[in-house]
Each structure stands twice: as structure tokens, then as C-alpha cells.
Amino acid sequence: MSDLALWGVFLAAGLGTFAMRLSFVELYGRLRIPSVLSRALLYVPASVLAALVLPAVVYPNGQGEFVLNNPQIPAAIIAAWVAWQTRNTVLTLAVGMGGLWLFRFFGV
Amino acid sequence: MPYQSGREAFMQGVRALIPLSPGVVPFGLLTGVMAINMGMSPGTTMGMTLLFYSGSAQMVALQLLHTGVVPLAIVVTALVINLRFIMYSASLAPHLHHLPRRWTWPLSYMLSDQSYALCSLKLSSGELGQFAHHYYAGTASAMWLSWQLSVLAGIYLGASIPETWSLSFAIPLSFLALLVPGIRSAASLAAASAGGLIAVLAVNMPYNLGLITASIGGVMAGLLIESVRKRPLSDALTHDVERETP
Numbered sequence: 001m002s003d004l005a006l007w008g009v010f011l012a013a014g015l016g017t018f019a020m021r022l023s024f025v026e027l028y029g030r031l032r033i034p035s036v037l038s039r040a041l042l043y044v045p046a047s048v049l050a051a052l053v054l055p056a057v058v059y060p061n062g063q064g065e066f067v068l069n070n071p072q073i074p075a076a077i078i079a080a081w082v083a084w085q086t087r088n089t090v091l092t093l094a095v096g097m098g099g100l101w102l103f104r105f106f107g108v
Numbered sequence: 109m110p111y112q113s114g115r116e117a118f119m120q121g122v123r124a125l126i127p128l129s130p131g132v133v134p135f136g137l138l139t140g141v142m143a144i145n146m147g148m149s150p151g152t153t154m155g156m157t158l159l160f161y162s163g164s165a166q167m168v169a170l171q172l173l174h175t176g177v178v179p180l181a182i183v184v185t186a187l188v189i190n191l192r193f194i195m196y197s198a199s200l201a202p203h204l205h206h207l208p209r210r211w212t213w214p215l216s217y218m219l220s221d222q223s224y225a226l227c228s229l230k231l232s233s234g235e236l237g238q239f240a241h242h243y244y245a246g247t248a249s250a251m252w253l254s255w256q257l258s259v260l261a262g263i264y265l266g267a268s269i270p271e272t273w274s275l276s277f278a279i280p281l282s283f284l285a286l287l288v289p290g291i292r293s294a295a296s297l298a299a300a301s302a303g304g305l306i307a308v309l310a311v312n313m314p315y316n317l318g319l320i321t322a323s324i325g326g327v328m329a330g331l332l333i334e335s336v337r338k339r340p341l342s343d344a345l346t347h348d349v350e351r352e353t354p
Contacts, residue, residue: 001178009179013169013186014159020190022216024197026126028205039334040327044191047297047303047326049287050317052168054304055311056280072277074353079281083288090134093278094286100277 071103121226121246125254128222132251133258135163138278140262142170145275150263157259158302161217161252164286165189171279185319196224200244203231207241215241218248220255263326294337299330 001010018090022029033078057076060067111117143153160166165186172182196219204212227244229238236243269275291297303326312319 001173003152005179006173007155009169010156010159011280012183013165013204014161016183016187017160017165017190017193018217019161020187020193021197021219023194023215023297024201025212025216030200031198033194036331038195038198040331041195043190043296043299043327043330044323046287046290047302047330048168048185048189048319048323049164049283049290050300051307051326052171053280053283053287055173055318056283056305058308059311072280073126075277076280076284080284080288083285087289089131089282089285092288093134093281095141096281096284096353097273097275097278100274104274 069107071100074103075099111239114239114242117236117242118246118249121243121248122250123246124226124243125222125247125250126174126293128226128251129254132163132222132254135282136255136258137262137265138282139163139166139170139267140259140264141269141275142262142279144263145269145271146170146174151324152311154256154260154264157256160186160187161220161255162190163255164283167279167282174276181317188320188323193219196221196228199228200224203242204241204244211241211245213247215238215248218245218252220248223247224252230348256296293334295330295334298333299326302326302329309320 015022053076056071057072059065060072075096078099079092082088082095085091119191140153144150148156156169160169168189169182169186171240177185177346197216200219204215207215211223223244226247231244233242234240285297287300291300303322305322306325307318307322310321312318313321
């Protein structure tokens with residue numbers, strides 16, 4: 001991607017994010033969220049994050065080709081278990097990366 | 109407890125945020141490290157960090173830049189990740205909207221999950237008194253500064269980390285660390301499962317449409333399970349009890 005396109009992406013995402021943060025503070029009393037939408041927004045993080053994690057783990061080359069010998073899968077399962085048990089970001093990262101190196105070393 | 113001065117309220121806000129920084133700093137470091145490892149310059153990385161001021165959206169954008177997704181899809185995905193700020197904005201608006209723009213614009217820019225979590229209940233209970241927005245400003249500025257500084261530290265760390273460490277795997281891992289503790293109900297589990305599965309199956313859709321499709325599918329699955337579980341809840345409970353008694 002060219003530098004111009006890159007900065008275009010940053011600027012658009014940044015301004016859009018600012019507009020969302022400001023939205024109701026600026027337009028107080030003139031804007032209402034329909035209740036279906038506010039309920040739907042609750043599920044956005046879980047849905048989007050899972051949609052980012054799973055393909056990134058299952059397709060290590062990023063091209064959508066399934067690889068049998070993929071140490072990322074067992075490493076991610078262990079990391080998910082650690083995240084579930086401890087809710088600790090640093091520990092999840094450490095165990096996941098450690099698992100990846102270990103499984104790759106033993107050729108899983 | 110109402111504060112005597114704006115300065116006191118601000119400092120209390122700063123102090124309230126400090127215990128949260130161990131969860132923030134590693135994520136910021138990682139963001140800086142990742143950006144540098146992907147070949148971004150320190151200036152571009154800090155520009156991106158200042159414009160986004162949103163860790164998860166920035167990580168997502170980095171991941172999508174890494175896989176070579178078209179620019180428009182990156183912007184849309186980052187904004188979808190940040191949709192939650194609309195809810196935060198709606199919830200803080202009654203307490204901030206009366207302030208002049210020289211307050212509301214910077215305070216809105218600095219709105220984050222952490223400062224929202226610290227302030228939303230205290231603002232609505234009214235316990236903070238007339239200097240409540242100073243307290244919020246304290247949490248928000250402290251959060252902003254710790255985020256910018258930790259990304260900056262990550263930038264200088266990033267240059268010394270070799271490619272063979274496959275550090276790019278840390279991005280999905282950090283999403284996992286955000287995702288798993290957030291699953292607190294059958295409905296959010298359904299949202300995550302549907303979102304993840306659709307994304308894996310739809311990975312070859314053009315323009316990153318797979319991610320958008322998966323996100324919408326996941327949200328619909330969450331809403332569906334929520335409405336199924338709400339209505340016949342009493343029925344389901346008695347059935348379970350019946351089955352468990354021998």
C-alpha cells in the first residue's frame with residue numbers, strides 16, 4: 001500500500017472513531033439508539049474478535065489454505081484455556097508464544 | 109465523596125486509573141513492536157496511534173495490512189470494532205453535554221474502555237459532585253498517556269526482535285486474551301462461535317467481506333440465543349431439574 005493510502009486509512013479510521021466517541025455528547029437530546037441496535041452492539045466484540053482469531057490461527061499463511069502441520073492450533077487452544085482460567089493478558093500471550101515455539105520445535 | 113476542587117478530582121481520577129495500567133502497557137508495547145516488525149516507520153506508527161487511540165482497532169488494522177486487505181475494508185473493520193464507543197458516548201452524554209467544546213471534544217477523543225469503566229457508574233450516581241468531569245478527565249488523560257508511552261516504548265523494543273520469533277502470532281493471541289474473558293453468557297458464546305466459524309469458511313470472499321459477514325452472523329446468533337433463552341427460561345429450568353432428579 002502506498003504511503004498516501006496508508007495515511008488515508010489512518011485518517012478515515014481516526015476521524016470515524018472520534019465521530020463515534022463524540023456522537024451522543026455532541027447531539028445530546030437529538031439522537032436515540034433503537035433498543036435492538038443497543039442489544040446487538042453487545043455482541044459485536046465477541047463476534048468480531050472470534051472472526052479475527054480463528055482464521056488467523058487456522059490459516060497460518062493468510063491465504064485460506066488449510067495446513068495440517070500447524071503448531072498455531074494447539075498453541076491457541078492452550079492460550080485460550082489460560083485466558084479462561086486466569087483472565088490475564090500477559091500470561092495468555094506468554095503461554096501462547098511459548099507453546100508455538102515448543103510445538104514448532106517438536107514438529108507437531 | 110464530592111471533591112473540593114477540580115484539581116483534586118483530576119488527581120483522584122489519575123490515581124484511580126493507575127491499577128489498570130498493567131493490563132494496558134503490555135498491549136501497547138505489543139502494538140508498537142508489531143508495527144515496527146511489519147516495516148512501519150516510528151513516525152507512521154505514532155501517527156497511527158494518535159489518530160486511532162484504540163488498541164484493538166489498531167491491532168486489527170495492522171493484522172489486515174499484514175494480510176494485504178483493501179484500504180476501505182480496513183477502515184470499515186476498524187470502525188466496526190469501535191462501534192461500542194457509540195454506546196459509551198450515549199451513556200456519558202447526560203453528564204458531559206453541558207460543557208463547552210474545548211472540554212467535550214478532547215474528552216470524547218480520550219474516551220476509552222478503561223476510563224468508561226471507571227467513571228460510568230460514578231457519574232450516574234452523582235457521588236462525584238460538581239467536579240465530576242475533572243475526575244473523568246483525570247482517568248482519561250492518564251489512560252491516554254500510558255497508552256501513547258507504551259506504544260512508543262514498543263517501537264524502540266520492536267527493532268531488536270528477530271523475525272524467527274514469529275511474533276505476528278501475538279496478534280491473534282492478544283485478541284484471544286480479550287475475547288475469552290468477555291464470554292459471560294450462552295448468547296455471547298454463540299456470537300463468538302458463529303463469528304469464528306463463518307470467518308473460517310468465508311475466508312476467500314473478496315474485499316475482506318468474510319470478516320464483515322462473519323461479524324453480522326455472530327451478532328445475529330447472539331441475539332437469537334438471547335431471545336430463545338429469555339422466553340422459556342422458567343420452562344427450561346424445571347425441565348433441567350426434572351432430568352437431574354433420579
